[in-house]
Amino acid sequence: MTSRSLPDFPWDSLRPARARAAEHPGGVVDLSIGTPVDPTPDVLRTALADAADAPGYPTALGTADLRTAAADWLSRRLGVTVADPLGAVPSVIPTVGSKELVALLPTLLGLQGGTVVIPEVAYPTYEVGAVVAGLSVLRSDTPPADVADPVLVWLNSPGNPHGRVLSPEQLRAWVAWGRERGVPVVADECYVELGWDVAPTSVLHPSVAGPMHDGLLAVHSLSKQSTAAGYRAGLLSGDPALVARVWEARRHLGLLVPGPVQAAMAAALGDDGHVELARSRYGARRDRLRAAVEAWGGRVDHSEAGLYLWVTRDEDCWTTVDRLADLGVVVAPGAFYGPAGERHVRLALTATDERVDAAVARLTA
Structure with missing residues (x-):
């Protein structure tokens, strides 16, 4: 290819x-x-309708209410504490669903030349995103010893299509591998609320990441957990330096989550029922x-x-x-x-x- x-x-x-x-x-x-x-659910529909008077442009950064709700959700549901979501350098931003982010992330990060490492069995869009950015792809379920030019790692836990969950030990191995090489490790965690036989652990959890999120990003989505695929509502969180690079590119490209959807997202992230x-x-x-x-x-x-x-x-x-x-x-x-x-x-x-x-x-x- x-x-x-x-x-x-x-x-x-x-x-x-x-x-x-x-x-x-x-x-x-x-x-x-x-x-x-x-x-x-009504909690999203009501918030969307109440915010329907939206004559101005939304921001790529996301509203303060949404970023605060996202940080609270990460803490409450996943045990993850991100840097100040309202700080000068963002630690969490909204995305137009998760597929758009997966497809564009290598481009948004400005990666040029090299190899994207993806799971052996993987959502096709990881490969598509690499192809769009002119990058090569290597499939591997363990940190590879023989890739000379890695520029990005995609993890997917729980995995699509197979529902595989990476253990904290497996996640830590990838985090160490990426940090040793200065390669961002990005975990697609869109099914993290749907653990059946195993409770999934986020790559941003302190048992995996340690006290800081250097070199790490996590992708989340409201499509399944909030039955809101039509809202195109996703989140990117983690290392503020990486989040800021993505945010800056998204500002230039006009990749904006509509204001009413941001209001619905904030309401959904605050409701566990x-x-x-x-x-x-x-x-x-x-x-x-x-x-x-x-x-x-x-x-x-x-x-x-x-x-x-x-x-x-x-x-x-x-x-x-x-x-x-x-x-x-x-x-x-x-x-x-x-x-x-x-x-x-x-x-x-x-x-x-x-x-x-x-x-x-x-x-x-």
């Missing part, structure tokens, strides 16, 4: 499977894309789907956190995709996420209870 060549958009290759699934008399159960389907409700919904769907998948003959690997089941029948992923399409169920092939995923498929928990129950019935018939 060259710096000028983006990969094909992977979900386009699912069209034949979607067409096959659409022939099922009970309709399609689409578990291929993790887009929330439950209502956005709606997050627990979403968690209980997803947990119940996970339990039903997992039992059905195993009854069908699939094995669930990892999946200890996040919004997906990582399933294999020890066969090529496209064979499994076709088997499930015959049942009217659409899933994502593991090949979307790198060569190491070619014998797995990803099932999302983001379907209505009615559609989840339909999938369960078909898998256990």
